Amino acid sequence: MGAAILIASALVCACGSGKQTAKATETATEAADHEYVGMGGADTGIPSERPDETPEETQGDVPNLYYSVYTVKSGDMVSAIATEHSVSQDAIISLNKLKNTRTLQIGQMLKIPSIDGILYTAKKGDTPGSIADKYHVSLEKVALVNSMNDNVVTPGTVMFLPDAKLDRVTLQEINGDLFHRPLHGGYYISSRYGWRTNPFSNTRTFHNGLDMATARGTPIYAALDGVVSATGYDVAYGNYVIITHHSGYQTLYGHMNTILTTRGARVTTATKIGTVGNTGQSTGPHLHFTVFKNRATINPATLLN
Numbered sequence: 351m352g353a354a355i356l357i358a359s360a361l362v363c364a365c366g367s368g369k370q371t372a373k374a375t376e377t378a379t380e381a382a383d384h385e386y387v388g389m390g391g392a393d394t395g396i397p398s399e400r401p402d403e404t405p406e407e408t409q410g411d412v413p414n415l416y417y418s419v420y421t422v423k424s425g426d427m428v429s430a431i432a433t434e435h436s437v438s439q440d441a442i443i444s445l446n447k448l449k450n451t452r453t454l455q456i457g458q459m460l461k462i463p464s465i466d467g468i469l470y471t472a473k474k475g476d477t478p479g480s481i482a483d484k485y486h487v488s489l490e491k492v493a494l495v496n497s498m499n500d501n502v503v504t505p506g507t508v509m510f511l512p513d514a515k516l517d518r519v520t521l522q523e524i525n526g527d528l529f530h531r532p533l534h535g536g537y538y539i540s541s542r543y544g545w546r547t548n549p550f551s552n553t554r555t556f557h558n559g560l561d562m563a564t565a566r567g568t569p570i571y572a573a574l575d576g577v578v579s580a581t582g583y584d585v586a587y588g589n590y591v592i593i594t595h596h597s598g599y600q601t602l603y604g605h606m607n608t609i610l611t612t613r614g615a616r617v618t619t620a621t622k623i624g625t626v627g628n629t630g631q632s633t634g635p636h637l638h639f640t641v642f643k644n645r646a647t648i649n650p651a652t653l654l655n
Contacts, residue, residue, distance in 0.1 A: 414464065415463060415465055415495050415510055415512075416463075416464045417445075417462060417464065418435075418461075418462045418464070419459050419460070419461060419462070420435070420459070420460045421457060421458070421459055421460075422454050422455060422456055422457060422458040422459075422460065424456055426454060427451070427454075428442055428443065428448070428451040428454065431460065431462075435462045436466075437462065437463060437465070437466045438466050438515065439525070440468050440514075440515045440516040440521065441463050441466055441467055441468060442460060442461075442462065443516065443521070444468035444469045444516065445468075445469055446460050446461055448524060449524060450524060450652050451524055451525050451526065452525075452526045452652060453652075463510070465495075465512055466512065467487075467495075467510055467512040467513055468485075468510075468511055468514045468515065468516060469509070469510060469511075470485070470508070470509050470510075470511050471506065471507070471508050471509075472503045472504065472505050472506060472507040472508075472509060473505055474505045476503055476505070477501050477502060477503060478492055478493060478496075478498055478501055478502075479501055481503070481509070481511065482511075485511055485515070486514075487511055487512060487513045487514050488512070488513070491512040491513070492509065492511060492512065495510055495512050496509050496510060519596070523653065526652050526653055526654070526655065527653075527654075528574065528599075528653045528655070529573040529601070529641065529650070529653045529654050529655065530571070530573050530574065530619045530654070530655060531573070531654050532562070532570050532571050532572070532573045532601075532603060532637060532639055533562055533564060533568060533569075533570065533571075533626070533637060534569065534571060535564065535568055535569075536564065537562045537563055537568075537636075537637075538562075538563050538564075539560060539561065539562060539563075540561045540562070540636055541557055541560070541561035542557070542560060542561075542651070543557060543558065543559060543560055543647075543649040543650060543651060544556065544557060544649075545557070549633050550631055558647040559602070559604075559638050559639050559640035559641070559650060560638075560639045560640075560651060561636050561637070561639075562636055562638075562639060563635070563636040564626055564635065564636065564637070565626065565635060566607055566626055566627055566635040567607060567625045567626060567627075568625060568635075569622045569624075569625060569626075570603055570606065570622065570623055570637055571619060571620065571621060571622055571623065572593055572601075572618060572619055572621050572623055573601050573619065573641075573654075574593075574595045574601065575595065575616075575618045575619060576593040576595035576596070576599075576601075576616075576617060577593065577594050577614065577615070577616055577617070578591060578592070578593055578594075578611050578612065578613050578614060578615045578616075578617060578623070579592050579593065579594040579600070580592040580613060581609050581611065581613055583629070583630075584630060585630060585631070586604075586630055586631045587602070587604035587605065587631075587638060588605045588606065588627065588628075588629025588630025588631075588632060589604075589605070589606035589607070589608070589609050589624070589627060589630070590602060590603060590604045590605075590606065590609075590630075591603045591606065591609055591611060591624055593617060593623070597643075598643055598644040599641065599642065599643055600642040600645075601639065601640065601641055601642070602638070602639070602640040602642070603623065603624060603637060603639060604638035604640070605626075605627055605629050605630050605632045605635075605636060605637065605638050606624040606625060606626070606627045606629065606637075607624070607625045607626060607627025607628070607629065607635075608624055608625045608627070609623070609624045610622055610623055610624050610625070611623040611624065641653060
């Protein structure tokens, strides 16, 4: 009910009009016949300090939504572009469907909104009210910016939500700072994620993680809080640990010298889970680090802060 009233208020505000006066007598009669209607007239705005004046229309408080285009230059970062245009990183990420802010290309064109907010695609069962509540934003602003005239929305409709933000995990994923580095000391990348010549078979194979070379015995830490879901020995990975995290993420730590945790243990980024070794198929002491998202591997380099 509250959502419908707020949207109705936006519509009343946007209409102008003198036709309501002609029905004043009829409306008064109806009200007398229904003593307990209990409806008020405070549809929008705030009380005027001088009752003889009409409050200004709320629509004037909501800037028009339009877009400009920005061309990425050398050294640009999304955060700096957002600050320059007085919007949030969330707005630029959402409108341009960026998957990783570290991969901006010189000459790439970005759509910039005139007001802060994000895009949202309506799902089955959504209403403008439920969407506004979910993102903790003004339903009245949502209604005005999207020219809504009812508290219903068709699934698949793309809406602009003024002042809304992306959730924390999504923003961390896209900015590449979701995971902590599992090695806190010095190391170098001896093999990256992707296709390579396998050092044992001498054939082209897909390497599903990062090889982080450092001294044997170097402490290994959990890259993100989670629960240890497996430990053991594998012919290829040697001594390994797998940790399950939120949002469908898992991490694997291979070629360990020693394992310092057990299955079912809750770990944080401060938890030492093992030490660097040379077990399994390994040409020297290093940590093999793999990240899974919903059981598919992704490049760990795009997620490490």
